[in-house]
Amino acid sequence: xxxxxxxxxxxxxxxPRLWLLVVLVPxxxxxxxxxxxxxxxxxxxxxxVLDYDQxxxxxxISRTLDAxxxxxxxxxxxxxxxxxxxxxxxxxxxxxxxxxxxxxxxxRGQAPRIQLFYNRQMLTAGNVVMREVRTAIATVGxxxxxxxGVFPPVRTENHPLFNPGLDxxxxxALPLIATLLHILVVVVAIDVTGxxxxxxxxxxxxxAADQRLGPALLGKLLPYFAWFSLAGVGVLALSVDLLxxxxxxxxxxWLGGWVAFTAACMGLGxxxxxxxxxxxxxxxxxxxxxxxxxxxxxxxFPTMAMEGFARFWSxxxxxxxxxxxxxxxxxxxxxxxxxxxxxxxxxxxxxxxLLVAGRWRRLLAEPARWGAR
Amino acid sequence: MSAWRIFLDELRAALTDRGVVIIILGGSILYAxxxxxxxxxxxxxxxxxxxxDQDASASSRELIRRAAAVEEIRIIGVIAEPREAEALVRExxxxxxxxxxxxxxxDILRRQPVQVGAFGNAAFMVLYSQVVTGMVNAVQSxxxxxxxQRQLEEGRADLFADTLAExxxxxxxxxxxxxxxYANYVVPAVLILILQQTFLIGIGMMGAGRRExxxxxxxxxxxxxASGAAYLLxxxxxxxxxxxxxxxxxxFPRYGRVIEVYWLLLPFFLAVIFLGQALGQLFRxxxxxxxxxxxxxLPAIFLAGFAWPSxxxxxxxxxxxxxIPSTPGIDGxxxxxxxxxxxxxxxxxxxxxxxxxxxxxxxxWGTARIGPRAAVS
Numbered sequence: 001x002x003x004x005x006x007x008x009x010x011x012x013x014x015x016p017r018l019w020l021l022v023v024l025v026p027x028x029x030x031x032x033x034x035x036x037x038x039x040x041x042x043x044x045x046x047x048x049v050l051d052y053d054q055x056x057x058x059x060x061i062s063r064t065l066d067a068x069x070x071x072x073x074x075x076x077x078x079x080x081x082x083x084x085x086x087x088x089x090x091x092x093x094x095x096x097x098x099x100x101x102x103x104x105x106x107x108r109g110q111a112p113r114i115q116l117f118y119n120r121q122m123l124t125a126g127n128v129v130m131r132e133v134r135t136a137i138a139t140v141g142x143x144x145x146x147x148x149g150v151f152p153p154v155r156t157e158n159h160p161l162f163n164p165g166l167d168x169x170x171x172x173a174l175p176l177i178a179t180l181l182h183i184l185v186v187v188v189a190i191d192v193t194g195x196x197x198x199x200x201x202x203x204x205x206x207x208a209a210d211q212r213l214g215p216a217l218l219g220k221l222l223p224y225f226a227w228f229s230l231a232g233v234g235v236l237a238l239s240v241d242l243l244x245x246x247x248x249x250x251x252x253x254w255l256g257g258w259v260a261f262t263a264a265c266m267g268l269g270x271x272x273x274x275x276x277x278x279x280x281x282x283x284x285x286x287x288x289x290x291x292x293x294x295x296x297x298x299x300x301f302p303t304m305a306m307e308g309f310a311r312f313w314s315x316x317x318x319x320x321x322x323x324x325x326x327x328x329x330x331x332x333x334x335x336x337x338x339x340x341x342x343x344x345x346x347x348x349x350x351x352x353x354l355l356v357a358g359r360w361r362r363l364l365a366e367p368a369r370w371g372a373r
Numbered sequence: 374m375s376a377w378r379i380f381l382d383e384l385r386a387a388l389t390d391r392g393v394v395i396i397i398l399g400g401s402i403l404y405a406x407x408x409x410x411x412x413x414x415x416x417x418x419x420x421x422x423x424x425x426d427q428d429a430s431a432s433s434r435e436l437i438r439r440a441a442a443v444e445e446i447r448i449i450g451v452i453a454e455p456r457e458a459e460a461l462v463r464e465x466x467x468x469x470x471x472x473x474x475x476x477x478x479x480d481i482l483r484r485q486p487v488q489v490g491a492f493g494n495a496a497f498m499v500l501y502s503q504v505v506t507g508m509v510n511a512v513q514s515x516x517x518x519x520x521x522q523r524q525l526e527e528g529r530a531d532l533f534a535d536t537l538a539e540x541x542x543x544x545x546x547x548x549x550x551x552x553x554x555y556a557n558y559v560v561p562a563v564l565i566l567i568l569q570q571t572f573l574i575g576i577g578m579m580g581a582g583r584r585e586x587x588x589x590x591x592x593x594x595x596x597x598x599a600s601g602a603a604y605l606l607x608x609x610x611x612x613x614x615x616x617x618x619x620x621x622x623x624x625f626p627r628y629g630r631v632i633e634v635y636w637l638l639l640p641f642f643l644a645v646i647f648l649g650q651a652l653g654q655l656f657r658x659x660x661x662x663x664x665x666x667x668x669x670x671l672p673a674i675f676l677a678g679f680a681w682p683s684x685x686x687x688x689x690x691x692x693x694x695x696x697i698p699s700t701p702g703i704d705g706x707x708x709x710x711x712x713x714x715x716x717x718x719x720x721x722x723x724x725x726x727x728x729x730x731x732x733x734x735x736x737x738w739g740t741a742r743i744g745p746r747a748a749v750s
Contacts, residue, residue, distance in 0.1 A: 017661060029672060032693075036675050036686055087548060088714035090704070096543075106540055116543040120550035121711045122679070123558035127502060134543055141541030148540060153481055153523075154436075154516040156509050157488045160495030161462060168498040180671055187664045198660075280392045283663050288403060291667055295411045301555050302500045304468065305417035310410040328465070331496040338464040373392065373659065 003208040004219025008192070012223075021188055022224070026231050029184075030177045034239050037173035045129050046074030048083050048092040055103035061114070061140055065096065068136040071129055087119055094118035094129045106144055162248070162331045170243045171331060175299045175323045177239055178232075178258070182265050182293075182319055185228050186286050189269025192220060194279030197363060200370040213361050217353065221266055228266075229259045240330070249329035253336065257329070257343055261322040264349035268318070274356035277363045278372040293319040299327070321345045379599035387579060387603060392659060397575035397604075401611050404567045405619045408560065413623065415554030417503045420468040422446040423458045425490075430478035436489070439515045440471055445507025462494050469493040469504035471511075481519060499555065549628060549712045557625050561711055562679045562703045564615050565641075569699045570666050570673075572604060573649045577662030580653015592741035597734065601646040608642045609635070616710075628713030637709050637719060640726035641702035647733035648698065654740040677703045698733075701725035 012018050049065065051058045066073040074092050077083040083095040097115040105112035116133055119126045145151050160166050196202045209216035233255045240247065247254065268289075272282040295301070296313055297320040306314055314320050321342040328334030328342075353360070363369050374382075387393050422440065426433050441448045449467060452458060461467040472490030480487045491508040493501040550557045616631055656662045676694030678686065686694075694700045705722030708714035716723065 017658075021664065025668060029668060032672050032690065033675065035690055038687070084548075085718060088708060088712050088718045090708065109540070111540055111542070114541065114543045115546060117546045117548050119712070120547040120553050121558065121707060123550065123553065123555065124498075126550075127553075130545065134545075137541055137543050144540040150540060151486055152513075152516045153484070153519040154487045154489060154512055156491040156512045158505055158509070159490055159492040160501060160505075161459070161492050163495035163501075166495060166501075168495075171496055172498070176671060176675070180668065183667055183671075187667060191660070191664065194660075280660050280663070283660055283667075284392075284395055284400070287400070287663065287667050288407070291670060292404065292408050294671070295408060295559075299497065300499060300559075301412050301414075302417050302420065302468070302497060302503075304420060304500075305414050305503075306411050307414050308410075310413060314411065324465070327496050328463075332463050332494070334463045334465070335460070 001209065001215040001219040004205070004216055005223065007205070007208045008220050008223060018188075018192070021184065021191070022227065025184055026181060026228070026235060029180050030235050030239060033173055033176050033180065034242055037169045037243065044070060044072035045125055046092045047071050047094045047096060047129055047133065048075040048077050048086050049073050050077060050080065050083055050095060050097040052100045053098050053102040057103040057106060057140075058098045061096075061098060061137065064136045064140050065133065068132050070132045071136075083117075087117070093122060093125050094133060096133055109148065162333075170245060171327075172299065173243055174236065174239060174245070174326065174330065175297070176294070178236065178261075178323060178326060179294045179297070179319060181228070181232050181235065182261065182322070183290050185224075185262055185265035186269045186290055187283065188224055188228075189221065189266040190273050190279065190282045190286055192224065193217070193270055194273045194282050197273075197277060197370050198279045198373060200367065202364050202370055203367065206364045213357065213364065216364065217270060217360070221270065225262060225266055229262045232258050232262060245330065247330055248333035249339075250336070251329070253339055253343075254326055254329035257322055257325040257339070257346070260343055260346045260350075261318060264318045264322075264346040267350040267352040271352040271356055274353060274360045274363065277359065277369055280373055289317070290319070293317050296320060297323045299323055318346050318349050376595055376599040376602075379596055380602050383579075383600035384603035384606070387575065387607075390579070390582070392582075393575045393578050396578070396663070397571050397607060398611075400574075401567055401571040402614065404571070405564055405615055406622070408563055408567070409556050409619075409623050412554075412556035412559060415556050416445075416552060417499060417555075418444050419447045420445060420500065420504045420507065421449040421466065422469045422471055422504060422508065423449055423461050423467040424451045425453065425455050425458050425470060425472045426451050427453060427455075427475045428473050428477035429453070432478035432481055433473045436473060436477075436511070436515050437471075440508065440511040443507045443511045445503050445510070459492075462492070465494075468500050469508060471508050484523075549626070551626060556623060557711075560623070560625065561707055562674070562677065564619065565638075565703045565706050566670065566674055566677070566699050568608060568611060568615075569641075569645050569697075569702065570670050572608060572645050573652060574663050574666045576604060576646060576649025577652040577656055577666075578659040580650060581656040581659045581662055583653075584656075585658060592738070594738060597647070597650055597737055597741065601643070601650065604646045604649070605642055608645070612638065627710050629710035633716055634706065634710050637705050637716060637723055637726075638702065640723065640730040641698055641705075643730035644698040644702075644726055644733050647730060647737045650737035651733060651740050654737075654743075673697050673699055676700060679703050679707065695725070696729070698726065698729050701729070 049062050051062065062073055065071060075086055077086055086092045087095060095117040099112055102112050114137055118130045163171060196205045206216050209219060236258060269286065272286050276282045276285065296310060296317055298314060303314050325339045325342040328339045424437050437448060437451060440446065455472060458470045462470065470492035472492065477487060489512050491505050493505040495501040547553060616634065620627060652662065676690060676697060677700045678694060701722040705719045708719045
């Protein structure tokens with residue numbers, strides 16, 4: 001096995017592509033993502049106000065809107081037509097229309113309705129604007145209500161658990177970084193094994209391992225496994241620090257989970273290379289499996305709400321299990337009992353190559369199978 | 374060779390190359406059907422909520438009944454101990470907690486304002502906003518009923534009951550994405566990204582493949598344009614498949630016209646094709662194109678600034694994003710097709726795309742003339 005290690009080291013040193021994938025990418029791409037999400041407070045999102053009332057009250061509402069964190073009054077369009085165009089152009093995310101006689105109707109207790117048109121196509125920004133405008137209007141309304149002696153009998157007080165500042169961007173950054181790294185690990189595992197077949201050097205590889213498959217695969221993959229385990233732990237921990245997150249659960253369980261996940265990704269990669277015996281085909285299929293995996297992970301749209309095949313697929317893929325473990329330990333302080341099943345699910349993936357061990361043996365022994373592109 | 378010949382040769386070469394065709398046709402069709410599946414429900418409903426009822430009165434039971442009728446949530450249990458409820462959230466067995474305080478009924482009868490706690494798991498954005506919206510809606514309808522009741526008792530007409538408790542309120546009108554669907558929000562943008570990534574891979578593989586075989590193709594402008602036209606044809610057909618079939622299968626709403634989408638995206642396709650031709654000069658092996666694009670998809674979607682408004686990104690990253698065709702491509706496509714903007718209203722995106730198309734044509738031409746020196750494995 002030592003000769004396999006030495007051979008791999010020489011191959012690595014002589015391959016700029018591997019330097020790029022193994023050393024540069026794990027630093028560069030997470031750095032980009034951290035920077036995207038580093039900004040702590042979103043700058044104010046623009047809204048337009050259509051003031052048909054031009055009263056003391058309507059101007060007070062405009063001022064309150066402008067002063068509300070998260071939004072600012074960008075425009076006072078002439079009519080609804082112009083306001084709609086401003087939304088379609090992307091100049092504003094919402095239009096607040098204050099009806100004529102607003103002030104008079106409020107004083108008469110006729111409960112006039114303000115019209116809020118918001119851009120729901122931009123779901124994230126649109127919902128933030130909608131919530132903030134409603135809050136601002138409710139604030140003005142509550143002040144009037146107190147003057148008139150009316151108030152809602154029962155109200156809700158919202159408590160965002162685990163994320164009091166509702167700072168979703170920073171919560172999304174870490175799963176995205178882990179997702180990128182997992183794509184990278186699978187890509188590299190397929191590359192270092194599949195490239196030997198493609199370039200017809202598999203004979204030398206097996207020879208360095210005395211014709212034994214186990215030492216050949218282990219000697220080749222262990223260095224990358226060790227490196228990506230360490231690099232991943234470093235990058236993830238550093239990102240947590242830079243993003244100002246705190247670990248609420250067990251850091252050991254979380255980072256141990258990363259190591260298991262790295263092994264699972266390598267297992268998946270070696271399985272696919274063995275199955276197809278072709279670097280290009282294995283990479284193509286891996287892309288189908290892992291590129292959309294984030295959408296299936298439940299980090300954006302909840303797994304609980306997925307249907308049919310999507311629900312099944314989301315429980316099969318290793319990514320969702322790792323990310324649930326990560327979020328559980330990092331953000332929620334989840335108990336061991338709820339994170340352990342996720343950790344255990346990752347382990348069978350490590351053994352996945354055993355299913356294609358016979359194929360691997362034939363692939364390495366028969367030069368006729370080499371060189372497929 | 375005539376331009377027509379070059380076009381046909383490139384089309385035949387791309388379609389008979391198993392590795393390329395599986396990506397640009399297989400990949401772009403498969404991903405477009407596979408990617409929307411997790412979001413097919415569009416809106417998360419029936420999220421598990423546990424109730425902490427510290428009052429155990431007729432009123433609190435009425436509120437629970439109300440909450441059970443709201444579609445966003447479903448009640449998985451009623452307990453008395455708040456700490457137990459939070460443990461359920463930590464274990465991901467509940468998404469939220471509705472906490473009814475002691476003396477809930479007494480305070481309502483005394484006409485004192487009462488606050489009900491709506492706790493949601495805010496480690497997940499969609500989960501949190503859905504589960505809290507469900508609880509707030511339940512409480513609001515419960516509260517409005519009390520107002521109605523009081524008015525009846527006071528012998529007043531049942532007028533404006535919903536709003537009397539709020540002297541000023543807003544009517545919400547959603548523009549463009551009527552049911553607030555998550556797929557409607559994400560998938561249109563992703564479709565544009567899929568076209569870009571699969572064709573960058575495919576065209577990059579073609580270029581790298583030629584290099585591997587030691588083929589040096591003529592680097593006249595007409596060669597680039599005529600071979601690029603082969604991919605343009607495929608992109609035009611695939612976009613038609615997306616707009617007609619994929620939109621139909623998943624029922625995505627749209628407010629724009631197909632012809633305007635094509636007109637808008639023409640420079641997007643050209644920018645992708647020329648960038649692919651330039652990248653083809655960069656990779657020494659075919660698989661590298663695939664590996665690199667797999668890694669760049671996720672950053673590209675975030676640099677596009679649709680998921681997160683680009684207003685909040687640091688300036689250098691915004692500039693970096695402006696160099697990727699999908700950034701103005703997604704922006705323009707969503708405005709025109711999802712929001713019904715006129716081409717005039719989407720003009721900045723269109724100009725941006727033409728500039729990128731021109732710049733990448735120059736890049737592809739320049740790199741093709743310099744030849745195979747600039748190769749990174």
